[in-house]
Amino acid sequence: MDKLTQYLNDYPHDELHPSEIAKLLKDLDDISFNAAVKMIPQELIGDVALELPDRYFEDVVESFTVEELAVAVAELESDDQTDFMQELEEVNEQVAQDVFEQLHQDDQADILQLKQYDEDIAGAYMQTEVYTAELDKNVHDVIRGFSELRRRGELENIQYLFVTDHNKVLKYGIGLDNLLVFDFEKTLRENIEECTENFKPVFAVDTDDIDDVVKKFQEYDLSALPIVSHDGSLLGRITSDDIYDIISELATDQMYHLAGVNDDAEEDDDIFKAGKARAVWLGVNLVTAICASLVIGLFEETLQSIVALAILMPIVASMGGNAGTQSLTVVVRQIALGDIAKHDAFRTIKKEVILSLVNGLFFAIIIGIIAALWFDKGMLGVVIGLSMVINLLSAGFVGSMVPLLLKKLEIDPAIGSTVILTTVTDIVGFFSFLGLATLILL
Numbered sequence: 001m002d003k004l005t006q007y008l009n010d011y012p013h014d015e016l017h018p019s020e021i022a023k024l025l026k027d028l029d030d031i032s033f034n035a036a037v038k039m040i041p042q043e044l045i046g047d048v049a050l051e052l053p054d055r056y057f058e059d060v061v062e063s064f065t066v067e068e069l070a071v072a073v074a075e076l077e078s079d080d081q082t083d084f085m086q087e088l089e090e091v092n093e094q095v096a097q098d099v100f101e102q103l104h105q106d107d108q109a110d111i112l113q114l115k116q117y118d119e120d121i122a123g124a125y126m127q128t129e130v131y132t133a134e135l136d137k138n139v140h141d142v143i144r145g146f147s148e149l150r151r152r153g154e155l156e157n158i159q160y161l162f163v164t165d166h167n168k169v170l171k172y173g174i175g176l177d178n179l180l181v182f183d184f185e186k187t188l189r190e191n192i193e194e195c196t197e198n199f200k201p202v203f204a205v206d207t208d209d210i211d212d213v214v215k216k217f218q219e220y221d222l223s224a225l226p227i228v229s230h231d232g233s234l235l236g237r238i239t240s241d242d243i244y245d246i247i248s249e250l251a252t253d254q255m256y257h258l259a260g261v262n263d264d265a266e267e268d269d270d271i272f273k274a275g276k277a278r279a280v281w282l283g284v285n286l287v288t289a290i291c292a293s294l295v296i297g298l299f300e301e302t303l304q305s306i307v308a309l310a311i312l313m314p315i316v317a318s319m320g321g322n323a324g325t326q327s328l329t330v331v332v333r334q335i336a337l338g339d340i341a342k343h344d345a346f347r348t349i350k351k352e353v354i355l356s357l358v359n360g361l362f363f364a365i366i367i368g369i370i371a372a373l374w375f376d377k378g379m380l381g382v383v384i385g386l387s388m389v390i391n392l393l394s395a396g397f398v399g400s401m402v403p404l405l406l407k408k409l410e411i412d413p414a415i416g417s418t419v420i421l422t423t424v425t426d427i428v429g430f431f432s433f434l435g436l437a438t439l440i441l442l
Contacts, residue, residue, distance in 0.1 A: 003024050003027075004021065004024040004025065004028075004036050004039065005036075005039065007020065007021070007024060008021075008039060008040075008041075016041065016044060018044055018047035018048045018050075018051045019051050021040060021044065021048050021051075022048050022051035022052045024036075025037065025048070025052065025056070026052065026053075026056070030059075033056075033059060034059060034063060037059070037060055037063045038063055038064075042068060042071050042072060042075075043071070043072070043075045044072075044075075045060070045064060045068070045069070045072035045075075046072040046073055046075055046076045046080065046081075046084050047075075047076065047080070048060070049061065049072075049084065049087075050076075050080055050083060050084060050087075054087070057087050057091065058091045061088060061091060061092075061095070066095060066098045066099055066102065067102065069088070069095070069099045070099045070102035070103055072084075073085065073099060073103060073107070074103060074104065074107060077127045077129055077156065078107070078110040078111070078114060078127045078128040078129060078236070079114065079125060079126060079127040079242065080127075081103075081107060081110065081111055082110070082111050082114040082115055082124075085099070085100060085111055085115075086115065110128045113128070114126070114128075117206065117207075120209060120210055120211075121206070121207055121208060121209060121210060122204045122205065122206055122207070122208045122209070122210055122212075122213045122227055122238065123206035123207065123227065123235070123236075124210070125210060125213070125238050125242055125246065126206070126227040126235065126236035126237060126238050127236050127237060127238070127239070127242075128235070128236040129154070129155060129156075129236075129237075130162055130226070130234065130236055130237050131146060131149070131155055131158050131160070131161055131162065132161070132162045132163070132164055132168075132234060133145070133161060133162075133163055133164075133188060134163070134164055134165065134166060134188075135163055135164070135165055135171060135187070135188050135189040135192075136187050136188070136189055137187060137188055138184075138185070138186070138187055139179065139182045139183065139184045139185075139186060139187070139188060139191060140184040140185065142161065142179070142188065143179065143180075143184070146158070146161075157224070157239050157241070158176065159175060159176060159223045159224050160173045160174060160175055160176070160201070160223075160224055160226075161173070161174045161175075161176065161179055162201070162226050162234055162237075163188055163192075163199075164234055167233070168233045168234055169228075169231070169232040169233055169234070170201065170203060170226055170228050170232055170233070170234040172188075172192060172199040172200065172201060173199060173200075173201030173202075173203075173226060174188075174192075174199050178195075178197065178199075182195075201226055202216060202220050202222060202225065203225065203226045203227070203228050204216060204225055204226075204227055204228075204238075205227070205228060205229070205230060206227050206228065206229055206235055207230070210246060211250070211336075213225060213238060213243075214243055214246055214247060214250070215338045217240065217243045218337075218338075222240065223239070223240045224237050224238065224239045224240065225237060225238045250336060251336075253412075253414070254332060254333070254336060254414045281419065284416075284419050285419055285422070288419060288422060288423035288426070289426070291423060291426075291427060292317075292423070292426035292427050292430055295426075295427050295430045295431050295434075296313075296430050296434065298431075298434075299434035299435070299437070299438060302434055302437055302438045302441075302442060303434070305442060306380075306437060306441055306442075308371075308374075308375045308377070308380060309433070309434065309437055312367075312371055312380075312384050312433070313429075313430065313433060313434070315367060315384070316384065316387050316388060316391055316429040316430070316432075316433045317391070317425060317426050317429040317430060319363060319388060319391065319392060319429075320391035320392055320394070320395040320425035320426075320428065320429045321395070321421070321422055321425045321426070323356050323359060323360075323391075323392045323395040323396060323399070323425075324395030324396065324398060324399035324421045324422075324424070324425050325399065325418070325421065326399070327352040327355075327356065327395065327396050327399030327400045328399040328400070328402070328403060328417055328418065328421055330352070330400075331348060331352065331399065331400045331403045331404065331413070332403045332413045332414050332417065334348070335403060335404070335407055335413050336413075340404070345404045348400055348404065349397065349400045349401055349404070351400075352396040352397070352399060352400035353393065353396045353397050353400070354396075355396060356392045356393055356395055356396025356397070356399075357389070357392070357393050357396070359392055360388055360389040360390075360391075360392030360393055361389060363388055363392070364384075364385035364386070364388040364389045365385065367381075367384055367385060367388055368381035368382060368384060368385030368388075369381060371384045371385075377441075379440055379441055380437075380441065382440065383433065383436045383437050383440055383441060384433060386432070386436055387429065387432040387433035387436055390428065390432040391425060391428050391429040391432060391433075394424060394425065394428045395421070395424075395425045395428075398420070398421055398424045398425070399421055402417050402420050402421060403417050
């Protein structure tokens with residue numbers, strides 16, 4: 001707690017950063033944490049609470065009165081206000097209602113507007129604070145108005161002036177650097193018409209999928225993106241700092257899904273909930289493992305005749321599983337980044353199959369020689385070598401095809417892909433190895 005106290009004392013409030021406070025708070029035990037939270041400047045409480053992992057949120061809000069929480073929420077931007085209130089509702093609906101009732105009517109309207117959107121669409125991530133002006137407004141008046149808003153702290157992270165017509169329909173997006181070289185005595189319309197530069201903005205509709213919005217930020221290297229309604233009316237904006245958070249969340253979701261883990265359950269302190277979520281996929285994996293064991297059971301006599309097969313068998317399955325995981329991970333990530341177009345499926349599968357085939361041939365020669373020398377049986381090396389090629393070939397095909405197929409079916413490519421892949425590589429690996437051994441060695 002001494003580090004936090006020193007940090008709070010060393011800097012004026014307007015230079016304190018919520019993420020730094022959150023980092024210092026996470027290093028404290030429960031008793032020190034509860035005492036330290038009360039030291040946070042009131043205007044930063046909301047930001048700090050949102051910076052901390054979800055499991056800390058309840059401890060933070062329970063340390064303050066409804067009035068203090070209302071002040072903290074009022075200091076947030078509209079998108080963060082909505083996030084805070086939604087988390088508060090999960091902790092205590094009555095407290096959330098009391099805090100909401102103490103907010104200014106404009107803040108209440110913004111929160112209600114943003115809460116109506118599903119969490120996977122653009123409108124849920126926008127903030128309603130935007131810097132706008134109508135086409136026929138004088139540039140000097142626009143800059144003066146912006147200066148006043150900035151001094152009052154009503155606008156943050158402004159990079160663009162969004163220009164609308166009298167119906168609030170978005171027409172242009174002008175960078176502040178361009179605005180400063182306009183003729184201040186003329187209107188925005190006159191300056192735009194005289195300028196050769198294109199001010200048509202890249203924008204998104206409020207009902208667009210948030211994944212598409214992320215791709216627009218990456219494609220056009222944006223710092224902010226205006227959000228409009230279906231009729232073109234400007235509703236708000238999404239800024240790059242929000243996109244960084246979204247990208248981080250999407251990457252985390254992918255890692256969890258590939259491992260058969262539920263991200264929401266893992267962030268919860270409820271061990272039963274997390275255990276239940278994990279158990280579902282472990283149960284599925286148990287079933288697939290039994291299927292692989294049944295395949296082994298078909299060749300019981302072969303295994304009894306040639307004990308060396310039992311020693312070498314895990315190598316084939318393991319190599320296939322690892323090769324398939326490589327293909328699977330690459331394809332899932334490329335899909336998430338938008339690097340695979342709709343017509344690109346064949347090229348992607350072809351590439352992964354060729355890579356797997358090349359690796360299969362290379363490692364087939366190595367393990368074939370090792371097996372032949374190890375057990376002094378040349379044909380055993382041929383059997384495991386052929387099996388290695390077959391399994392790695394199928395692993396590359398399945399590892400690339402399954403996520404593409406799930407994407408086609410509009411299912412998250414990461415969900416279930418690993419279980420399907422493991423099942424195929426185990427069954428194909430065991431069947432090819434033991435089947436070839438039965439045909440060639442017996």
